[in-house]
Amino acid sequence: MSLCRHYVRELRRSVLIATPDLEKSSKRSSQIMDLGEMDNRAAGPSMYATEKERDQDAQMSAFLREDQSHESPQTHSGSNRTKPSPPFSHATDSNSPAHTVARQDIRASAEKILYTFLMPGAEREITLPGSITQDVTASIEEYGRDDPEVFDVAKDYVFQAMERDAFPGFLRMKALGNLIPPTLVMRLIIGLVAMFGAFWTSFILIFLDKSRATRCWLILPFTIGVYFLASYQYSLDPILALIGFSEYTPFNFSRIREPYVRRLLAKRALMVLAVTTLIDAGLCVLFILVPGKRL
Numbered sequence: 001m002s003l004c005r006h007y008v009r010e011l012r013r014s015v016l017i018a019t020p021d022l023e024k025s026s027k028r029s030s031q032i033m034d035l036g037e038m039d040n041r042a043a044g045p046s047m048y049a050t051e052k053e054r055d056q057d058a059q060m061s062a063f064l065r066e067d068q069s070h071e072s073p074q075t076h077s078g079s080n081r082t083k084p085s086p087p088f089s090h091a092t093d094s095n096s097p098a099h100t101v102a103r104q105d106i107r108a109s110a111e112k113i114l115y116t117f118l119m120p121g122a123e124r125e126i127t128l129p130g131s132i133t134q135d136v137t138a139s140i141e142e143y144g145r146d147d148p149e150v151f152d153v154a155k156d157y158v159f160q161a162m163e164r165d166a167f168p169g170f171l172r173m174k175a176l177g178n179l180i181p182p183t184l185v186m187r188l189i190i191g192l193v194a195m196f197g198a199f200w201t202s203f204i205l206i207f208l209d210k211s212r213a214t215r216c217w218l219i220l221p222f223t224i225g226v227y228f229l230a231s232y233q234y235s236l237d238p239i240l241a242l243i244g245f246s247e248y249t250p251f252n253f254s255r256i257r258e259p260y261v262r263r264l265l266a267k268r269a270l271m272v273l274a275v276t277t278l279i280d281a282g283l284c285v286l287f288i289l290v291p292g293k294r295l
Contacts, residue, residue, distance in 0.1 A: 177235030191228030
């Protein structure tokens with residue numbers, strides 16, 4: 001998309017220089033001028049913030065298709081062959097390529113996308129329905145299209161798949177929790193072991209008729225067990241959330257930079273702490289204050 005915008009922008013500049021009298025310009029020059037100034041927005045799914053952006057991209061794609069049809073007779077004739085432009089590289093501080101963008105660059109870019117992401121067995125193959133892959137392949141290889149609209153269906157499918165499948169899971173793990181699955185399993189095991197030890201010790205102390213002061217030691221295993229089980233249930237460590245950290249790899253924590261996510265996790269952390277405190281207090285009061293009876 002960026003190459004197409006640079007290509008059209010340079011055509012527009014060349015028309016402005018070559019045809020100062022726009023009233024006498026050709027039909028093709030008028031079409032180039034009608035495209036207006038292309039906005040430098042990032043390429044993304046074919047969903048546009050405004051109607052103006054959608055119309056600009058539609059006009060640009062239509063112009064590139066027509067421009068391709070104008071160039072195709074020259075491509076097949078031996079006398080008017082054009083020398084392909086050299087490989088280009090993007091500057092480090094700008095999105096503009098290091099040299100003038102030629103139509104061959106746009107064609108090469110479209111083919112690179114096709115062979116890198118869409119073809120079966122590609123280096124970074126994206127899973128798409130076969131019909132979409134076949135349509136894109138036929139449009140590029142058989143019909144010679146290289147305008148941005150060739151990839152619109154594929155982009156929409158990928159965007160919707162991410163929105164429907166990948167993003168909710170990511171949101172649930174990172175915006176509503178701060179722990180990863182391996183750590184959650186470990187916390188589940190530790191919580192169950194701690195709760196088993198707490199109940200086992202509680203009944204032993206009750207049936208040995210130990211004093212309530214001695215039974216106060218039950219607070220420790222019950223607190224550990226309830227805390228770890230609550231962390232597993234909500235995929236959230238409340239203490240880490242309150243100090244603003246999230247886990248990305250096992251035992252590797254990073255500070256949460258997004259303020260909204262930090263506030264959301266802090267609210268959930270307070271809720272989890274409240275639930276943990278209530279359950280822990282109820283269990284401790286029950287097993288500490290219950291009358292003992294030596295068997």
